[in-house]
Amino acid sequence: VLKLVDEGNPAREFQELGMSKEVADETQRLLAQRGGVVLVAAPEGHGRHTTFASFLAYLAAGAGRNVMSLESPVRYPIAGVAQCQVGGRTGLDFASGLQSLLHQEPDVVGLADVPDRDTLAMVFGAARRCLVVALCGLGDNLQALAWLREAGISPESQGLLLRGLMSQRLLPKLCSFCREPVAEPPRLLEGVRGRDVGELTFYAAHGCAECGGTGRSGRVAVFELLVLGEEVRERLLRGEPLNESPEVVNTA
Numbered sequence: 001v002l003k004l005v006d007e008g009n010p011a012r013e014f015q016e017l018g019m020s021k022e023v024a025d026e027t028q029r030l031l032a033q034r035g036g037v038v039l040v041a042a043p044e045g046h047g048r049h050t051t052f053a054s055f056l057a058y059l060a061a062g063a064g065r066n067v068m069s070l071e072s073p074v075r076y077p078i079a080g081v082a083q084c085q086v087g088g089r090t091g092l093d094f095a096s097g098l099q100s101l102l103h104q105e106p107d108v109v110g111l112a113d114v115p116d117r118d119t120l121a122m123v124f125g126a127a128r129r130c131l132v133v134a135l136c137g138l139g140d141n142l143q144a145l146a147w148l149r150e151a152g153i154s155p156e157s158q159g160l161l162l163r164g165l166m167s168q169r170l171l172p173k174l175c176s177f178c179r180e181p182v183a184e185p186p187r188l189l190e191g192v193r194g195r196d197v198g199e200l201t202f203y204a205a206h207g208c209a210e211c212g213g214t215g216r217s218g219r220v221a222v223f224e225l226l227v228l229g230e231e232v233r234e235r236l237l238r239g240e241p242l243n244e245s246p247e248v249v250n251t252a
Contacts, residue, residue: 017047017054018221026225027166031059034107036163037127041138046170047221048135049075052112055133056081059108069110070097081110095119098126106130113137117151124153127161141165141226159233165226170219175211179203 014024030038040055042048053076060067060080068082072094077083084101086092092100094111095118101109111134114120123132138144144165148158182204205215226232 014054014058017051017223019223023223023225026164026227027055028058030164030227031055031131031133033131033163035127035129035131036161037123038131038133038163039144039165040133040135041141041144041165041167042135042169043137043139046168048137048168049112051166051168052110052133052135053078056108056110059131059133065107066105067108067110068101068104068106069112070094070101071110071112082106093119095122098122102126102129108133111135120148120151120153124157124161131163138167140167141224155236159228159236162228162236164228166223167226168221168223171222172216173218173220174203174205175208175215175217177210177217178208178215179205 014027015021019027038055040048040051042051056067056069057078057080059065060078066082067080068084069078070084070086070092072085072087074083074085084090084092084097086094086097094113094115098109098111098119099122108131109126111119111123111132114123114134114136123134126132136144136147138147144167145158148162149155180203182202184200184202205211207213207215211217228236
């Protein structure tokens with residue numbers, strides 16, 4: 001597999017990534033924290049490294065924050081971030097690399113992967129000293145919460161240190177030349193939360209010469225942000241499910 005990576009500066013404006021203004025503003029508030037964990041959950045190939053680089057670029061643009069990262073490999077050079085590559089000839093893995101970075105008293109540490117339980121435990125330990133932004137290859141926020149439980153992160157640690165979770169997917173975008181408005185599909189309406197359905201227009205595309213008959217053209221990012229406010233923290237401590245949490249912010 002050959003991957004082509006644009007090494008230009010990653011977007012710093014989160015709305016350029018596809019976030020709504022509401023989600024972008026809430027994300028900035030999360031990244032302003034001086035400690036804790038922010039997790040970004042997405043499968044490989046769904047733009048998580050671009051989001052990760054955008055977060056680090058945003059943090060490095062702030063006033064006087066020491067931002068460091070562990071990546072394998074370093075995909076985007078980011079001004080103001082001390083980026084360290086793990087694996088290969090370096091002899092470092094994410095756990096040992098994180099331990100080394102903490103000796104340098106960073107304000108922010110970014111981890112491009114959390115490969116095992118030991119590294120995850122170190123992430124939550126480091127979050128008592130600095131803000132940690134970490135990627136995990138899970139499908140959504142609820143899977144990420146289940147992963148934390150299965151990995152032995154106690155509800156107390158989650159409630160105290162977990163600031164928020166963001167999941168994202170890249171979905172096929174309908175061709176703008178052949179898409180047409182359609183009636184609201186009932187099954188889709190059941191899954192719409194936090195929006196007045198009357199504000200939404202649904203489309204279908206049947207294919208044309210511009211899109212090669214596929215009905216698709218490019219991809220669009222979809223984000224879900226789970227902010228751990230007081231109610232969510234209390235539910236975590238009580239061991240209650242969060243699938244109907246009112247503090248989930250969605251954008252398409």
